[in-house]
Amino acid sequence: MADTVITGLGVFAPTGIGAEEHWTAVLDGKSGIGHITRFDASGYPVVLAGEVPGFDAREHVPGRLIPQTDTWTHLALAAAEAALADSGADPKSLPEYEMAVVTSSSSGGTAFGQGEMERLYQKGPSWVGAYQSIAWFYAATTGQISIQHGMRGPCGVICAEQAGGLDVVAQARRLLRTQSRLVVTGGTDSAMCPYGLVAQMANGLMSTSDDPARAYVPFDADARGYVPGEGGAILIAERAEGAEGRGYGAILGHASGFDQSERTGRPPVLAATIRRALDDAGLNPSGVDVVFADAAGTPELDRIEAEALAAVFGPRGVPVTAPKTLTGRLYGGGAPLDVATALLALRDGVIPHTAGTERLARGMEIDLVLGQPRQQPLSTALVVARGYGGFTAALVLGRGDRA
Amino acid sequence: MSTFSLDDLREIMRQSAGVEAGVDLDADITDIEFIELGYDSLALLELAIQVKRKYGVSIPDDDVVDMTTPRIAVEYINRQLVGAEV
Amino acid sequence: MTRKAVITGVGVVAPGGVGREAFWDTLTAGRTATREITLFDASEFRSRIAAEADFDAVAAGLSAREIRRMDRAAQFAVVSAREALRDSGITGVDPGRIAVSIGSAVGCTMGLEEEYAVLSDGGRQWLVDHTYGVPHLYGYMVPSTLAVEVANEVSAEGPVGLISTGCTSGLDAVSHGAQLIQEGAADLVLAGATDAPISPITSACFDAIKATSPSNHDAAHASRPFDKRRDGFVLGEGSAVMVLEEEESARRRGAHIYAEVAGFASRSNAFHMTGLKPDGREMAEAITVALRRAKLDKSDVDYINAHGSGTKQNDRHETAAFKRSLGNRAYEVPVSSIKSMVGHSLGAIGSIEVAACALALDRQVVPPTANLHHADPECDLDYVPLVAREHAMDAVLSVGSGFGGFQTAMLLTRV
Numbered sequence: 001m002a003d004t005v006i007t008g009l010g011v012f013a014p015t016g017i018g019a020e021e022h023w024t025a026v027l028d029g030k031s032g033i034g035h036i037t038r039f040d041a042s043g044y045p046v047v048l049a050g051e052v053p054g055f056d057a058r059e060h061v062p063g064r065l066i067p068q069t070d071t072w073t074h075l076a077l078a079a080a081e082a083a084l085a086d087s088g089a090d091p092k093s094l095p096e097y098e099m100a101v102v103t104s105s106s107s108g109g110t111a112f113g114q115g116e117m118e119r120l121y122q123k124g125p126s127w128v129g130a131y132q133s134i135a136w137f138y139a140a141t142t143g144q145i146s147i148q149h150g151m152r153g154p155c156g157v158i159c160a161e162q163a164g165g166l167d168v169v170a171q172a173r174r175l176l177r178t179q180s181r182l183v184v185t186g187g188t189d190s191a192m193c194p195y196g197l198v199a200q201m202a203n204g205l206m207s208t209s210d211d212p213a214r215a216y217v218p219f220d221a222d223a224r225g226y227v228p229g230e231g232g233a234i235l236i237a238e239r240a241e242g243a244e245g246r247g248y249g250a251i252l253g254h255a256s257g258f259d260q261s262e263r264t265g266r267p268p269v270l271a272a273t274i275r276r277a278l279d280d281a282g283l284n285p286s287g288v289d290v291v292f293a294d295a296a297g298t299p300e301l302d303r304i305e306a307e308a309l310a311a312v313f314g315p316r317g318v319p320v321t322a323p324k325t326l327t328g329r330l331y332g333g334g335a336p337l338d339v340a341t342a343l344l345a346l347r348d349g350v351i352p353h354t355a356g357t358e359r360l361a362r363g364m365e366i367d368l369v370l371g372q373p374r375q376q377p378l379s380t381a382l383v384v385a386r387g388y389g390g391f392t393a394a395l396v397l398g399r400g401d402r403a
Numbered sequence: 404m405s406t407f408s409l410d411d412l413r414e415i416m417r418q419s420a421g422v423e424a425g426v427d428l429d430a431d432i433t434d435i436e437f438i439e440l441g442y443d444s445l446a447l448l449e450l451a452i453q454v455k456r457k458y459g460v461s462i463p464d465d466d467v468v469d470m471t472t473p474r475i476a477v478e479y480i481n482r483q484l485v486g487a488e489v
Numbered sequence: 490m491t492r493k494a495v496i497t498g499v500g501v502v503a504p505g506g507v508g509r510e511a512f513w514d515t516l517t518a519g520r521t522a523t524r525e526i527t528l529f530d531a532s533e534f535r536s537r538i539a540a541e542a543d544f545d546a547v548a549a550g551l552s553a554r555e556i557r558r559m560d561r562a563a564q565f566a567v568v569s570a571r572e573a574l575r576d577s578g579i580t581g582v583d584p585g586r587i588a589v590s591i592g593s594a595v596g597c598t599m600g601l602e603e604e605y606a607v608l609s610d611g612g613r614q615w616l617v618d619h620t621y622g623v624p625h626l627y628g629y630m631v632p633s634t635l636a637v638e639v640a641n642e643v644s645a646e647g648p649v650g651l652i653s654t655g656c657t658s659g660l661d662a663v664s665h666g667a668q669l670i671q672e673g674a675a676d677l678v679l680a681g682a683t684d685a686p687i688s689p690i691t692s693a694c695f696d697a698i699k700a701t702s703p704s705n706h707d708a709a710h711a712s713r714p715f716d717k718r719r720d721g722f723v724l725g726e727g728s729a730v731m732v733l734e735e736e737e738s739a740r741r742r743g744a745h746i747y748a749e750v751a752g753f754a755s756r757s758n759a760f761h762m763t764g765l766k767p768d769g770r771e772m773a774e775a776i777t778v779a780l781r782r783a784k785l786d787k788s789d790v791d792y793i794n795a796h797g798s799g800t801k802q803n804d805r806h807e808t809a810a811f812k813r814s815l816g817n818r819a820y821e822v823p824v825s826s827i828k829s830m831v832g833h834s835l836g837a838i839g840s841i842e843v844a845a846c847a848l849a850l851d852r853q854v855v856p857p858t859a860n861l862h863h864a865d866p867e868c869d870l871d872y873v874p875l876v877a878r879e880h881a882m883d884a885v886l887s888v889g890s891g892f893g894g895f896q897t898a899m900l901l902t903r904v
Contacts, residue, residue: 044619063421064441067449068762097756097774105653107630108596113690114615117605119456120693121612125534127456128693130449133700134762134892137595138632138653143893146757152771154755155895156661159596159633159651167650174668179778191630195605198619202626258640258649260584269646272585331631388627389637391649445763448698464699 002398004173005247008087008236009340010079012188014050014229014327018082022337023344027373029355031326033212033227038192045208046201048215050229050328051192062148068131069144070109071230072190075333076141077148079234080184084149087236088246089182091149100153100180101146102171103234104164104187106331106387109136111193145184145234153180161387162294163256165232165335166395170254172237183237186336190230200228203388205298213356216325218295219302219364220357226297232333233340247400248343252380253281259390261304269392270308274382277394278312281380285313288396289378290351292338293368294386295322297329299361305384306364315365319374325356335385339395342381346399349377407458407480409433412473419453420446433474444468454480493751494670495904496847497744498577498732500569500681503841504540504725504831507549509572512831512841513848516856517877521830523723524708528687536701538708539687540725540832544568558625560597561685563638565728565837570639570679577732577744579677587645588675589636591730592652592662592682594836594891596632599688604629639679639730647675656796656891657755658682659729659839660899666733667750676738681730682840692724698763700800710860712833714797714826715804715872717863722798725832729844736904747847748901751884752783758894765802765890769810772888772896776814779898783884787815790822790900791882792855794846795872796890797826798833803890808868810888810896823880825873829859839889839897846885846901855880 011018014032015025025032032050041047052075057066060078069077084091091099113136119127134140139157146155156171158164165187172183191200200206207225209215216227240250255276257269278285291313294305309320323341324330330337345351351374360368383395413428422428423441432440437447447470451462460483462470470476501508504522505515515522523540531537542565546556549568559567604626608617628634636651648669652662659682666680695701702721704711713719739746756775760766780787796807811819827845834841849855854877861874884902889895 040616043616062424064423064446066421067419068421068445096759101757106633108632110630113601114605116694117602117690118609118612118615120690121606121609123456125689125693125696126461127452128690128697129452130445130697132690132694133698134445136694137655137892139594139655139658139891139893139895140762142654143757143762143895146759147761147894150759152757152759152774155654155757155893156755157653159631159653160636160649161631161633164633164650167648194616195608196630198608198617198622199601199604199626199630201619202622202624202628202630204624256648256650257585258589258646260641260644260646263641264644266584266644266646269585387633388631389633390640391633391637443761443764445698445761452697 002250002252003240004176004237004251005240005243005400006235006249006343007238007243007246008083010083010234011340012052012075012079013231013337014052019340026323026326026341026352031212033328039194044197046197046206047210048212048227052231068135069140070112070135072109072188073141073144075188075190075231076234077144079188080145083234083236089236094181096150096152098153098181099151100175100183101142101151102156102168102183102185103142104158104168104332105138105141106159106161106189107191108138109140110191110196112136114193114195160391162329162331162334163385163387163391163393164332166385166393167256169251169339169395173251176237176239181239184234185237186233186235187332188232189331189333192230216297216328217357218297218322219360219368221359221361223297223299223302223361227328229328229330232330233336235336235339245401245403248402249346249400250398252398253277253396255280256393259392268304271311273392274312274394277396281396288318288380288382290381291318291320292342292381292383293320293322294384295324306366310365316367319351319369320366321351321369322354323352325354338383342383342397346378346381350375407477407484409473409477412477415450415453419449434472436471460484492671492673493736493749494667494733495736495739495749496731496747497734497739498573499747499844499847500572501729501844502542502544502565502569503727504542507544515830516827516845517854519857519859519875519877521709521859523712523832529689534692535696536703537705538711538723540723541687542727559638560600560629562593562597562683563635565685566591566635566683567638567642569681569728569730570642573730573732579732582677584644584646586647586676587643588647588669588678589640589645589649590652590662590666590678590680591636591639592658592836592840593632593635593684594655594658595684595686595691597629597634598691599685600629602688602690635683643679654895655893656835657839657889657895657897658836660889660897661755663840663843664753664899670733670735676735678733679730680733682837683728684835684837685726686835687724687726712799712829713860714799714829714858715865715868716861717865719799721800722833725834727834727837727841729840746904747851749904751900751902752779753899754778755897760894763892765806767805767809769806769813772807772810772890773813775896775898779900783900785884785900787818789884790815790818790886792822792885793824794842794885794887795824795826796888797828799828804868808870819870823855823873823878824870825856825858827856842887846887850882850885850901850903853879853882
């Protein structure tokens with residue numbers, strides 16, 4: 001049911017600042033992945049990441065908020081500002097209790113936290129700053145956005161690693177259907193500090209390649225893990241009624257599930273989750289024009305995803321793409337960025353290609369768009385996201401009426 | 404270091420709480436209340452912690468509350484610095 | 490057709506005693522579990538007191554591997570979930586219809602901090618040494634691990650999420666769980682919250698903003714909500730997990746029903762990350778909306794389980810919110826804060842308070858506010874000082890208030 005729409009996109013990603021800059025980079029296959037510059041990572045097995053290029057918080061975030069928040073929140077505040085401006089909605093004209101904020105976060109204010117822990121362990125407890133209490137915790141971004149824009153409706157934060165970014169959009173839709181008129185949603189993450197990187201490495205799923213072009217190549221025969229990144233997208237969700245002519249696209253369907261296959265030997269839940277999302281959208285598999293894949297980048301997880309897509313859509317039954325090879329996996333910000341990219345694809349009738357991946361691994365029965373973008377009319381897109389531990393989510397989007 | 408100037412305070416204010424749009428810290432802020440300069444209780448606590456980090460001066464809880472203007476803060480910190488040298 | 494979400498199982502790990510009955514015993518005895526911190530050397534801290542859970546992971550049934558893998562907060566959650574499941578007696582639910590909604594304010598901070606200390610060599614290395622990283626370090630970094638552990642415990646394949654809205658996480662997670670039942674997205678939800686924040690970094694961050702009580706000389710009486718001499722909250726830890734089911738199916742299987750999660754709402758003050766205005770306006774709005782959703786009138790409220798953190802600004806803020814939303818009814822009903830006994834366990838406490846409310850409804854007893862000896866003239870409601878009270882209740886209100894400006898209200902009703 002097309003009763004809720006996305007009207008604003010705020011993108012701060014390794015592929016660029018601003019939705020259009022990001023979209024141009026995606027269509028050009030211009031990667032934001034490179035050697036880590038924020039600190040000296042040369043001594044670590046993982047040396048590549050997607051950093052937001054040229055991001056200076058002072059240009060985008062009110063001065064007073066900079067010292068009291070982490071980079072992850074700077075990126076979100078900046079993206080929220082951009083998304084609101086893009087939406088054409090005027091928060092000042094809306095009832096304060098009917099505006100809500102629901103963001104996804106995966107690791108909170110990691111770099112801020114490392115700095116304060118260093119003070120604590122080196123100097124003692126009285127050296128820990130007053131802002132540690134409000135910068136590190138996972139709700140910092142939602143709280144600051146709510147305050148910054150006078151939004152007094154429900155505030156939410158969902159942590160489900162990479163899948164949380166779709167679950168927040170579903171929560172936004174739930175709020176729009178029951179009580180809210182505008183929801184700031186999506187999310188960002190940034191764990192670009194030594195402890196953040198080292199903690200991520202412990203999951204054993206990251207690429208140790210030092211070749212930015214080939215380090216993260218999901219579904220490829222040479223898939224060897226993923227590259228981490230920072231940033232993401234903040235999205236403005238509104239009721240379709242009242243947003244005529246402003247919608248990038250509609251939120252048609254959602255489902256989430258939890259995969260127990262690795263632990264229990266039960267079948268993976270991804271295919272069933274996608275089917276439930278399609279049911280929610282009232283679509284048959286044939287009604288989906290493109291899939292934005294989770295694209296974990298490890299052989300086993302890629303295989304599970306490819307098999308699920310083949311099971312639902314038939315072997316090579318639908319075009320599949322993963323522009324996240326240009327940004328790395330952005331955790332809480334990853335799926336919202338995929339949603340933004342999918343909406344831009346729907347708008348322009350073009351499927352961006354998956355840069356980096358060259359030769360599909362054996363058994364990958366998917367039509368992965370490679371080499372260059374594919375022009376074709378698009379009405380609907382499916383976005384898939386999975387989060388560490390078993391989180392699984394699927395979101396169906398429909399093309400909007402944005403003038 | 405035995406004196407703490409208004410400029411030293413300005414520097415710490417910039418670091419500890421940033422600058423609110425529309426506020427000019429370089430103007431004569433001596434007797435303007437912190438709250439009017441955009442520095443709330445949390446910002447003042449952070450300011451006190453930064454003073455401790457940089458100058459080794461601990462400001463007890465109650466005294467932070469009493470530091471309502473830059474003039475009072477500068478005078479207070481100077482008294483502590485002089486005391487610390489004795 | 491409206492599906493109602495009911496609580497049929499309660500599991501608790503709280504200061505004062507592990508397990509639901511030990512918890513209820515602490516509350517009804519009006520016993521305080523606050524004490525000098527033993528979990529780390531707090532001698533250099535401003536606040537050196539906390540409400541610690543006497544939690545023995547082995548005695549609680551965790552295996553050696555679980556203990557190695559899980560942060561303390563995860564251990565609490567899993568032990569609570571097991572108790573709740575046993576209590577409910579539910580079995581045989583299709584995994585795809587099982588959901589998990591766990592709240593936490595600070596996630597696996599304790600594990601994250603302990604590992605930081607090792608990898609950084611006591612804070613000496615900014616470029617931390619990855620060769621010392623433990624395999625589950627990433628599990629500490631992402632708070633979603635807490636939901637993963639509970640999901641694995643029940644082999645959930647339905648929606649699973651970790652809700653992290655600071656100190657309202659617990660109420661928000663139970664609300665979300667109830668919503669999944671009401672919408673028909675799940676038939677069984679493990680809903681609750683967990684936090685284990687009694688660690689140097691968390692203590693230091695509350696020290697820095699003078700939020701926690703410095704009454705180190707009198708740890709047992711340091712948490713004094715609504716008392717004129719209160720001086721901050723006392724950090725706590727713990728977990729509560731509830732089994733939520735759809736009412737009709739719970740009745741069909743003859744389950745004991747503690748309460749219905751009848752209504753809930755959250756609002757934000759959009760004012761300040763830590764500050765509250767004294768008028769209680771947004772919390773009052775949350776209460777009003779929650780009542781409307783529960784189809785209750787303010788005169789139906791029989792007991793208020795307050796946020797009652799023991800900071801002056803909170804106590805006045807919520808007292809104003811109760812009056813603003815309930816009018817004269819605020820003066821007629823008992824209001825109490827269990828944080829006076831079990832401390833403030835950040836995100837977990839909201840779910841621990843839901844557990845307390847479910848038990849209060851079930852047993853028709855109101856837990857007291859301990860340590861309340863000197864009334865604050867600005868807090869002039871009936872705060873049930875010191876002694877638990879038998880009281881007839883059909884509907885109870887629980888509220889939470891937290892950093893970020895978040896305010897949540899929930900109504901539980903007897904069914």
